[in-house]
Amino acid sequence: MLTTDDALCRRIADFTEAISADEARYCVNTCRRCPLLDACRRATDDMVERRIGPRGIVQAGIWWGIDGKPRQEPRTCKRGHLVDGHNAIPKADGRTQCRTCQNLFQRAKSHGRTTAQQWAIEQGDAA
Numbered sequence: 001m002l003t004t005d006d007a008l009c010r011r012i013a014d015f016t017e018a019i020s021a022d023e024a025r026y027c028v029n030t031c032r033r034c035p036l037l038d039a040c041r042r043a044t045d046d047m048v049e050r051r052i053g054p055r056g057i058v059q060a061g062i063w064w065g066i067d068g069k070p071r072q073e074p075r076t077c078k079r080g081h082l083v084d085g086h087n088a089i090p091k092a093d094g095r096t097q098c099r100t101c102q103n104l105f106q107r108a109k110s111h112g113r114t115t116a117q118q119w120a121i122e123q124g125d126a127a
C-alpha cells in the first residue's frame with residue numbers, strides 16, 4: 001500500500017521552490033514518474049474545482065502558473081529564468097516581467113554597465 005511518503009516530490013528538498021526553467025522541468029519529469037501520480041491528479045483536480053488549486057509550483061505532473069492555470073512549458077525570459085511564481089512581476093498591461101532580470105538591470109545601472117555587460121560578468125563569475 002502506497003502512502004504519501006512514497007511520493008517522489010518528498011525526496012526533493014526544494015521541490016516547490018523551482019526558480020529556473022530547468023528546475024521546473026526536472027520537477028515535472030520527476031512528478032510524472034511518481035507511483036502516486038493518479039491519486040495526486042484526483043486530489044489536485046478536486047483542489048482546482050474548489051478554487052484552491054496549486055499556483056506557481058509543480059503538482060500532479062504539471063507546472064501551474066501563478067494564475068492557477070496549467071502551463072505546457074514553464075514560461076521563461078530570454079535569459080532562461082523561470083518567469084512565474086515569485087520570479088514574475090505583474091505589469092499593468094497584463095504581461096509579466098522577470099524579477100531576476102529586473103534585479104540584473106538594477107545592478108548593471110549601479111555599476112554604469114549595460115545589462116548585457118553585467119550578465120556576461122555574472123555568468124563568468126558563476127562558471
Ligand SMILES: [Zn+2]
Nearest residue numbers: 077081098101
Ligand atoms: Zn530573466
